Amino acid sequence: MSTPAAPAAPARPARAGRGRGPLLLAGVGGALLALAAGAPAWVDGAVQTAAGAREVVATGRQAGAAATALALVALAAVVACSLGRRVARALAALVLVAAGAGVAASAASVLLSPQAAISAPARQVSGRSDPQVLRADARAWPAVCALGGALAAAAGAGVLVRGRSWSASSRHERDAAAPAGPPTGAAAGARAAAGTAAPARGEQAPAGGGAAPAAGDPAAAWDSLTRGEDPTR
Template structure:
């Protein structure tokens, strides 16, 4: 008697959905962190001193731009084919790394972010700050958002590659493993074997 054909294994559920949500969350976090003040200080002017503040969009404009790029890549990944999904995942990795780099740059050199507004209020080409620069925690939040985007992009890239792999045995492989019955065991199955090109009498 011929053995029943075993069903092909189902594809594993895609993990791209949660990863893309994580990437979108990281991008929104980086964008939101760019609105508050990142660095503040006091600049010396001709008539005394003046307070200067810089938000994230001015302190690290690259981080804001790359966060927008990451959001666009999330949308593209949900609409495109496999190659487009792989490309969008790579964009997420690069954009997330760029957000982290720009945010850390402000963390390590906060006075640089105050140079332009300090020159503007002092009316000179030389930035003059009183007491250095005071750093707020928002660059850390922005860097964390960029890290989420990069990690999610790596996961989405791996998930997209797995999704393109074959899910189970092909029809030729299933036919090759078919058990042929003898006429004595099951005449009907032997007739089916003949229709498939097999000789049950051998």
């Protein structure tokens, strides 16, 4: 007698939060990259003083103070994206996009105008409100900071596009993974009815609704003869 086939396993639901990890890691990496790039010197140059020309160096904190502040905002926005619900996540993603774009714009302005970026240190060195900057050269760190800001902004845009389905996917996966409870009502009745199966092929149900005589039981065979049945069938 063939065994019943095992029930097919339910289809595995789509993975909840698909893309969440890479996007959040990209946002954190971009913000940290922008913060780290703000520590070294961004611009070096020379300014005219009463004693002659003197070297001047402007770090990222001096030349691109806005970039450093916005990188901190971007880092906080990434944390909010990972903890907030749908509306809060969308708002945090908008902040992340804006902060990342601001970091990139602030760093790019230093690359485009290094003389303006070095003006504050030049005033301190020369002691004049309108110093004469002789030379101003931007290093590669502003470009690194701009790259980090662009990466954070791209991560925020990705959260805006794909983050709307994260909550729904998580809820569906939890529902599908929940264990099924015991059958109740009509389901239990259907299973009980299915358990009362018809006799297998080659077997014959006893007539009159009685139970089939057990093999080798003389008393049962005698009762079958009394009822007019053939116990050998």
